[in-house]
Amino acid sequence: MSATFHEVGYAHLVELVHQRDRAARRRLHSVRLSAYAGDGGTCRHGRLLVVFDARYDARVFPYRPHHYGYLHRRDSASPPLYYAVNATLGGVPDRIGAGAINNFETYLFLDRAISGHHAVAVGNLSRFASGQAEVMSYYDGIRHVETLELAPKAHTEIALTSERNGHRLRRVELKALFRLASYVVGRRASGELALFDHMFTYFK
Amino acid sequence: MTTPLDATLDPEILCYCTLLTFGELRAACAAGTWPPPGKEQTGRLCTGCQGDLQYCLRLLGARSGVLTP
Numbered sequence: 001m002s003a004t005f006h007e008v009g010y011a012h013l014v015e016l017v018h019q020r021d022r023a024a025r026r027r028l029h030s031v032r033l034s035a036y037a038g039d040g041g042t043c044r045h046g047r048l049l050v051v052f053d054a055r056y057d058a059r060v061f062p063y064r065p066h067h068y069g070y071l072h073r074r075d076s077a078s079p080p081l082y083y084a085v086n087a088t089l090g091g092v093p094d095r096i097g098a099g100a101i102n103n104f105e106t107y108l109f110l111d112r113a114i115s116g117h118h119a120v121a122v123g124n125l126s127r128f129a130s131g132q133a134e135v136m137s138y139y140d141g142i143r144h145v146e147t148l149e150l151a152p153k154a155h156t157e158i159a160l161t162s163e164r165n166g167h168r169l170r171r172v173e174l175k176a177l178f179r180l181a182s183y184v185v186g187r188r189a190s191g192e193l194a195l196f197d198h199m200f201t202y203f204k
Numbered sequence: 205m206t207t208p209l210d211a212t213l214d215p216e217i218l219c220y221c222t223l224l225t226f227g228e229l230r231a232a233c234a235a236g237t238w239p240p241p242g243k244e245q246t247g248r249l250c251t252g253c254q255g256d257l258q259y260c261l262r263l264l265g266a267r268s269g270v271l272t273p
Contacts, residue, residue: 001220001252064220087250088250088252089220089250089252089253090217090219090220090221090249090250090252090253091220091221091250093221093249093250101251102250102251103251124255125252126253126255126256126259127256128255128256128259128260129255129256129258129259130255131255177254177255178251178252178253178254178255179250179251179252179254
């Protein structure tokens with residue numbers, strides 16, 4: 001199961017089978033797409049949590065195939081963003097040697113100065129359980145922590161200050177009781193997305 | 205035994221790693237045989253279902269064992 005966030009005003013395409021493989025596409029048994037508003041309710045306007053429950057022929061894809069997203073603001077002259085969609089639920093990870101915990105994730109920012117606004121978008125795919133999480137941002141060793149709690153299917157963005165006490169934002173981490181959907185988001189001053197990337201599992 | 209866990213969920217998958225359904229979870233808890241053979245890793249792999257699994261196990265009156273090594 002994969003999850004992403006969609007905002008009004010963007011063209012957003014997701015490839016459900018890796019690398020435009022025509023033969024593999026025929027192995028797709030079923031796909032169910034769901035969208036949730038920020039409070040976990042059903043689809044309304046604003047930022048949506050979009051969930052893909054895609055099931056494949058297990059003989060061909062015994063794991064969860066990579067899903068890729070294409071994101072472009074309508075009428076923008078900027079190039080589109082191409083990103084890997086967040087794997088959030090399942091896919092027999094023990095059979096591909098990925099049995100380490102994946103509810104502690106990190107993201108390193110580039111060395112060059114960060115322009116615009118950054119945030120971490122977090123969503124809880126659970127059907128019943130609320131998810132508690134900590135977002136930790138690092139500024140040349142200065143650590144800042146924000147805590148949040150998300151109801152089932154709820155999602156939010158935690159804004160990241162680009163500088164604290166003259167120190168730049170270097171790294172952000174997400175720690176949760178169980179795996180959540182998460183992306184690092186960067187926006188230009190106009191609000192247009194300039195970065196949309198999944199975080200990386202800390203332990204390998 | 206009746207529980208507040210909606211029976212219409214039974215055919216749905218709870219854990220996508222082990223393909224455990226809500227119905228299988230309910231049956232195993234009712235029989236006192238949680239976790240069933242082959243489903244021992246439920247909630248331990250991708251961890252995405254762990255919150256829901258804990259919730260359902262509490263509703264069904266089973267010891268989770270999910271967080272113990």
